[in-house]
Amino acid sequence: NSIKLTTRLNKNFVVSLSGKEFREIDIFNKTNPIKRIIKGKSYVIYPLKRCIWNKVAGNLFLVKGEEYKDFMPLFSISLKSKPETVIQKYLERFTIEQTNKESKSYLNIEGSYFRKKESNYGDFFMRFLMHNFIQYLRPKLDNMSFKEVLDNLSLYLLWKYPPKCVFEFEKLLANLDINLNFDEPDQSNIDFKYSDWSYEVNGNFNLAECCV
Structure with missing residues (x-):
């Protein structure tokens, strides 16, 4: 699978080139940035080609998109890889990983919860239907x-x-013996009818009277 050729490294990565170690700051100082437009979005890229990471040869690209706060280190074991291809492959995989996270973490789409497979199919159908409905609502x-x-x-x-x-x-x-009256969604008046003690409370929003 070509998607597996691309890996996102952590921020503390170390690669080597010609026997010298390189970290993020070293790549910024050594290489000149290039700009690419991918699917209508602008990316700034610092390339370091034919380097070694974890005993594997490949190309490293520090990538920063319009919506990114920091640079992403993307490593490809394909020595002929272009930055545009690497970014597209990562974005494709990111979408898959994000969908898996949403399905498992938020909708609990994992495992079987019913004895009958038909019931499990129906449960999965409803959960994925909810997933698609939420994705439909998001841009709106x-x-x-x-x-x-x-x-x-x-x-x-x-x-x-x-x-x-x-x-x-x-x-x-x-x-x-409690009377709860909700005049507005953010207001409530509570009247406890157990004694004649009365307290007046001045708040920042409204004057409230609590009879206790």
């Missing part, structure tokens, strides 16, 4: 991250369609 919501959309969507659905346990707890509260 100022490119929020996958997790941000998932968290906010979950809260919205809980608000619109609260689970049965919420209503059961509401019944328990109704048996107490």
